[in-house]
Amino acid sequence: MKLSGLWPALLTPLTEDGAIDHPALTSLVEDLVTRGIDGVVPLGSTGEFTEFDARERRAILQTVIAAIDHRVPVLAGVSGLSTVETCEHARVAAEVGADAALVLPPMYWKVSDDRIFDHFVSVADATDLPVVAYDFPGLTAQPLTPALLQRLAVEEPRVIGAKLTVRDVMAVTAALAATRPFRSDFSIVTGFEDLIPAAMWAGADGAISGMANVVPDELVALVNAIEEGKPDSADRHRAVMADFDVYGLSAPAIPGIKAAAAALGRIPCATWRLDAGPKASVLDAAAAWAAVRKPSSQRKDAA
Template sequence: MTNAAPSSGVIPPVCTPLTPEREVDTASLTRLVDHLLEGGVHGLFVLGSSSEVAFLPDRHRRTVLDIVLGHVAGQVPVLAGVIDMTAPRVVDHARVAAEAGAAGLVATAPFYTRTHPAEIATHFRAIAAATDLPVYAYDLPVSVHSKLPADVLLELAAEGVLAGLKDSSGDEAGLRQVILGRRDRGLESFAVFTGSELTVDSALWMGADGVVPGLGNVDPHAYVRLYEAARRGDWTAAREEQERLFRLFGLVNVGGPHMGRGSSALGAFKAALHLRGVIDHPTTALPQVPLDAAEIDQVKTFLSEAALI
């Protein structure tokens, strides 16, 4: 039993199952948590991008926190996304997450507003000051339109403001800069996770501590196998598992040109979980475009080829 914040391993960003009426499907959510725990994951991240946090009203956010934390009951640490536009709003979410029993908080840079690195640093300092929970920075420039600079991250780590990083920037050189800077400055306790599902083996080889994979909802066992292979130095096995996951990841593109990439990817993850019998409905939040029957059949083909159904 633990509520210590995670410093390594596979920490999937948990999808949020919804009913056809777009309420949180709590029964499916608990089955999904069990599916991930049975896969051997080292922690869970709720209310992230793959959780559709940007689409969830505050009451749905609180339901997810209460259901997951209550069901996990300390088996693994649970990180809570507290993502919102600016520090005062994020601080409100942080206090709710702390009250619910989260092990740590995950926040992006501010968005909608146009910010400077100095303001980004102030943003994270304000979040850290609001609770006693460790704070993980989430580098997601595709969504928030600001890249978290390595020097700012390392400065905040040295101050004790940040406990770690989830790097979903797609900038492998930037990731290496953070890993090298951490080593050079003696900040070994600053945890670095990649959020790029397709390059986990190379990130771990560079020195990253783990992965936060959206595709890990669909196949958590594979990411755990990849991570364990890397930990024992079997880079051939890690590469082979990564290549298998690379092919499976093609399911995120089934939506084609008539919907956004997010609708396609999140719809595919949920369709895969539905086809695997984990969740009852593949419903996505409004205003995302749902997958049609032919697209769900394509997801089924990807799962079959990966020997998941």
């Protein structure tokens, strides 16, 4: 499996009472596939992976994998609080048919690079799935250093790349410099859409995007334009950046993204697990955000 192009980090639609909305998840996946995405990532940060028990995580993966039906790869988020828990989630992902595993470093404790390296090796040992290392220091406070990424690239062929959800493009270029001379096939993708052009022009392979749940066409067009060297890449990036404020609708960002997706009709309901649902102010802000992004006929229908 090659990690490249545009991969939506899937939302997990919920009903108003907080249950997993499997029909809505199926519909979201089907819509994204028809728009030309290159793979999907269930149970990442955008998918609220921390809020589901093992049974629910299995069910979410089963729904996504059935909906995909082998048309694009499924990179399953398998992260847990400990290495043991993460390995168990990885085994389930392999059992239900995922194509690869997305893995954060151990959470809670701050540990050495050697310990993080062993964590990724243990997850790789747990199944036959390729592993993608997930760097999100803004939430884990445990960055994956260039030296660690280099060691993974050199010593562990089952780790096929890294997702870097980092605010500084220099972290992306440092990761590329640390890995590409040793593994030309070691993928680096960004987790922030504003960095897509700079990261890809530096040699990164694409993006895993939460925004792709709400504006997939703009992001597919941007990544394709950069891959193909089209002269309209800057225009495509400006279109994406016009929507980037979706991340500012709430803190954390997931309720706002869900509210925006619901306002656009992409999911039925904005419920998320950390409370009963987005506050009225978030719903109002998302409705205003979505109103200027709907096609004119859709705005007229809504009126």
